[in-house]
Amino acid sequence: MNANKSEGNQDNGGDILSQRRRKNQELKAKGVNLYPNDFRVSHGISAVRQQIEQAPELMGPEGPVFSIAGRMMAINRFGKSAFIRIKDGSGELIQAYLQAKALGESFELFKQMDVGDFIGLTGTLFTTRTGEWTLETREFRLLSKATRPLPEKYHGLKDPEKRYRKRYVDLVMNPEAREIFLRRSRMIQAVREFFIARDFLEVETPMMQPVAGGAEATPFVTHHNALNMDLYLRIAPELYLKRLVVGGFDRVFEINRNFRNEGVSTRHNPEFTMMEFYWAYATHADLMALTEELFAHVARVVTGSAVVHYQGHELNFDGEWPKIELLDALVEIGGVDKRLLDDREGLLAFAKENNISVTKTEKLGKVLTKLFDVLVEPKLIQPTFITGYPVEVSPLSRRSDTNPDLTERFEVFVAGREIGNGFSELNDPEDQRERFLMQVREREAGDSEAHMMDEDYIEALEYGMPPTAGQGIGMDRLAMLLTDAASIREVILFPHMKPVSI
Template identity: 50%
Template sequence: MSENILEDMNELMLQRREKLAELREEKAFAEKYETTHHAAEIEKNYEELEDKEVKLAGRLMAIRTHGKASFADLMDMTSKVQLYIKQNNVGEDRYEFFQNLDLGDIIGITGTVFKTRRGEVSINVSSFELLTKALRPLPEKFHGLKDKDIRYRQRYLDLIVNPDVKETFVIRSKIIREMRNFLEEKGFLEVETPMMHPIAGGATARPFVTHHNTLDMDLYLRIAPELYLKRLIVGGFEKVFEINRNFRNEGMSYKHNPEFTTLELYQAQADYHDMMELTENLIYSLSKKVLDKTVVEYEGTELDLTTPWRRITMVEAVKEYAGVDFTEIDSAAEAYELANSIGIKPEEGLSYGEVLNEIFEERVEEKLIQPTFVMDYPIEVSPLAKKIADDPRFTYRFEGFIYGREIANAFSELNDPEEQKSRFEKQVEMREAGDEEAQMMDFDFIRALEYGMPPTGGLGIGIDRLIMLLTDSSSIRDVILFPTMRPESTN
């Protein structure tokens, strides 16, 4: 920002503070304003509201003065509406007071609904009250607020000047509400589980660490609620879900934020096929009910959410999209050879399954544009999933992909306590070898499984990524009200 612009801003802010001091002396502020309508209702219900008195409150977004009459735009939560303020209607002193208001000031108005000669629905103001003085000027009208760094840091300002941003978060709220409705209609119970864990578990990720002073112990912000929700299945609940935050101390990008919102659910007497059906029906229903469509456009590409979605195993996907066939091999050495043949150089010491997964992530994921379930993941990357009886190298696990991005992750849950303990031990070995994302041993979870957990299907859906797709938002920061940001410079 240039020095001249900063000087102008400082001068404008000084002028507004001087006005505020005068207004305080005059006791010009109303404590509150009782409203009867919102702006969007005025346009929508004009026929029944014509010539009727209405009361609204909102922010002044434009003022156009024409001698003894002025037009202004008032914006509230729902929309903008035009105001018509005439000196003869409000009185000379009040009209002069109105002319001295600034853009961004919050006022309450009373008036009657009418249409101008140009046919624009407006309100003929009979009285108004100043509610709040804005001490900072809004961004210049024709350029608006484009700087993404400012938009994400000052979301309040972004919401004021970019109405489409506000609509994105209204849609987000509706999607989460409909998600709850969908699950509750199917008999799921919403629960809450701890956000601070003594053991970081339920996913492969690096946790954030905090310290509890009274107990004098380190705790981990949860990376997943999985192990607690499974304890509830052990305890006798048959269908549970939780919508809440997870925290992962990992990289940041247009599709990763350190704290993010997920849906996670578990259903007794179900498997990963049931979870596939639930996932596709849920997302189809959300799009239909909230957006009133089942084919959405994302970054210029049409995505058809109609069920059923495509199903393909990881081995089949790697063969189709990367051109290498893992069905013909069964050793890590042969897996490395296949990877090298297509220009992928995995690090030393990986297993057959880990090399397969690396090829999938590097060469296949981005090509899965239309909704697709990729099934049967290697056991090494699925420590909480039940292994396939006919081929124990793989598990009953799937991930759902749309536009090359993982949207859902689900298992037929491992419920054998001895095998689960063995898999945890392998994760501990990986952790001790330097893998900070490997899982920890959770003896209490093993103890819970020893009491018996029924066959269970589990599912996790990344709500932020799903909303990105349904609102055609290019960055995860566009769908999180206050995304994680580096602190502003003290300058």
């Protein structure tokens, strides 16, 4: 198509919008239905291409008649004829040729169409002199009139904030955005199929809970009028999934939406997707082996390889990943003096010297993990397991048999960020009660992220939960890795943002 004759679609502010609104009113006054719903599509554009690729002899006026529909993305007018390009839900484009002689009165309607309008076309295929497959249009129908113009083709929608706020336009104009969410969909499907193939049962647990539990986070609060009680949007499904293990479901998983009332950043969105699974008669060591298998499998499904390129790094999910204890990582990677590891006051002084924010009232375990977050986490580029977390920061994890101050817990780090958290589950109801009480005291001291007391969950444990291991994996962060996205907003269709007026 001749680009210099292509109809402009640049948004010049209110002028074009006003013109289009006037045009719509004029068309309505002439009896034109701007939004009909009686056109029937026989083929998607990708199906048309597949059929002709398999049988090229079908090309020509005697070939099959196709009825296609989609959004007009470009118009080249030549008086009594025009070439256009339309795109459908497959994301593919096809060219069409329209002539006044063939279309009669409907060509006059076509002359009132704009880039962005949805149309229906019926015709056969032919090849232009440049070798492009083109629909010889026999019937033209307006299906939906677009009032607002799309961004200009060559500049597109580039500003990230505008792209996130107007994702629907982003998906129309930017094939890269579309591909991100196609990959994300394949990723979720691959995760689901992986666990179903291993006899895990997919379940659904409450999103509104009387007690916010399963993680250390500040919850969103809502109110149920009929019951006259406050409820919390879940910060994690963990405690309900473990109730199901108590009930006899030995392998369960849930791909779930969680809500945490925390800051917004390139790594955080207050509403996000997690996958959590629980496996009876397994240990945290079993989880790590399964995690290696899962990540390599999903990477191959989504990208075709277990080696993924992310923000200049080559990440290898294949094989066995390094396992480093948290205390060792602080010394070997973070540069902390080994003699300080059990010296809370010394660590507080070290944190102050290195401008690391740690409050004086925090216990040793939390000081250690905060130092880890700053000194070690950004340096963990290749997939790595960090093990041996302190009991103080692991209220739901089983204690280590060799060191009761630590737990059988690990976190998964890739590209300098946490992707997953797993552990052998604490199934001793008395120990669990003491851990909850410790969290309650921290909550009363002002820590809004500390765990609440959950008496019903303790009662469930008193009925007996088998030895179990469980893990949560951040689906949004995994999607970032598999799509080379620098910000979590790139992989969430509609990320939360302040209103424009604020």
